[in-house]
Amino acid sequence: MNYEETLHYLYQQLPEYQRIGHLAYKEGLDNSLALDAYFHHPHHHFKTIHVAGTNGKGSTCHLLAAILQESGYKVGLYTSPHLLDFRERIRVNGKMIDKNYVVDFVEKHRAAFEPIKPSFFELSMEMAFLYFADCKVDVAVIEVGLGGRLDSTNIISPDLCVITNIGFDHMQYLGNTLPKIAAEKAGIIKAGVPVVIGEIEAEDVRSVFVEKARKEGSPLVFAETALPHLSSVERNEEWIFDAPGYPALKDELGGWAQQKNARTVLVAVEELKKAGYSIPPEAVHSGFAKVVELTGLMGRWQVVNKRPKTVCDTGHNAHGIRYIAGQLKHEHYRLLHIV
Secondary structure, three states, rough: OHHHHHHHHOOOOOOOHHHHHHOOOOOOOOHHHHHHHOOOOOHOOEEEEEEEEEOOOOHHHHHHHHHHHHHHEEEEEEEOOOOOOHHHHEEEOEEEOOOOHHHHHHHHHHHHHHHOOOHHHHHHHHHHHHHHHOOOOOOOEEEEOOOOOOOOOOOOOOOEEEOOOOOOOHHHHOOOOOOHHHHHHHHHHHHHEEEEEEEOOHHHHHHHHHHHHHHHHHOOEEHHHHOOEEEEEEEEEEEEEOOOOEEEEEEEOOOOOHHHHHHHHHHHHHHHOOOOOOOHHHHHHHHOOOHHHHHOOOOOOEEEOOOOOOOOOOOOOOHHHHHHHHHHOOOOOOOOOOO
C-alpha cells in the first residue's frame, strides 16, 4: 500500500463520523480498549493532558503544546479534524507524523483490525499513541474528538483535564440541553486528577462539573475565578494580554475567542506547575507568540490574503459563529463574502 491507498482504507473501509454518522459513535469504549490492549497500551509510556469542550479545544491544545515545547519537553499533539492532510492530527514537536509510519501502521496490523472493526477515530487515536511511544515523547496533549465520556481518547490517565466550554453541538449524540452536554464532557474527569473549566455561562452547567469533581475527588478550578483579571488589546490581528506574572503576553492567534482560550491556558499552566511540570515564564511568552510556527495550527481568524482581505476560521457552530459575527462587525469593508 502507498500513502493514498492507506488513506482510502482509513476513510472508506472504517466507520467514520463525518461520513456515516451514527455508525461511528459507539456506546462504549470496548473497541478502544481492545485496540489499545493489542498494542500493549502505548499511552502508558508518556504523560498526557486531556482537553474537551465545545469550542476552543484545538487552540487550547496547540497553545499548551507550544508552551511545553518551549519548556524543553518533547511533546506529542493529537487533534482533530485536519484541514488539508490527515497527518495534521498527529504531531511531535510540531512535526507531522511521517507518511511511511501511517502506511506501515496499517500494513503491519491490518489483519488484527478486522475482528475489532475499529472506527476511523479509534484507529487514528491508537496510531497516535503508538507513534508518541515510539518517538519517546515526554508528554502528549490529547484533544477529545466528540463529547468525552464515550470518546475513544477516554482511556488515558492524564495529569490534567481541561474542559474549555459548553455549547450546543452534536446534540443527536450528546443531548439537547447544556447540562446533558456538560455531563458527557465531564466524563473525562478522572479520580483525583485536577480539572480546569475554561468558561461557564449557566449555573446548571457549573453544578454538573462541581458534582462530578466531588464524586471523583478531583480538584476543580474555574478559570474565570482563578484568573478574573485578564486585560487584552488587539493589534494587527494579534492579541496582547496582561495577566499576573505574564505582562505584555503576545498571542499569535487572531479571533475574539482567543481571549477565553488564553485565560484557560494560563490557568492550566499553573495547574501543570503544581503537578511538577517545569514551565518558566519565558516559555509561556514564546509559546503564545510562536504557536503557529511551533505547532502548525491553522484556521483561527487566519488572514491568508490582505488585498482583498481573506480570513479563514474553523468556527462551525452557533457558539463559534457568535464570535466571528461579533468580530466582523468591527471590520471595515465594502463587500463581504462568506463561504
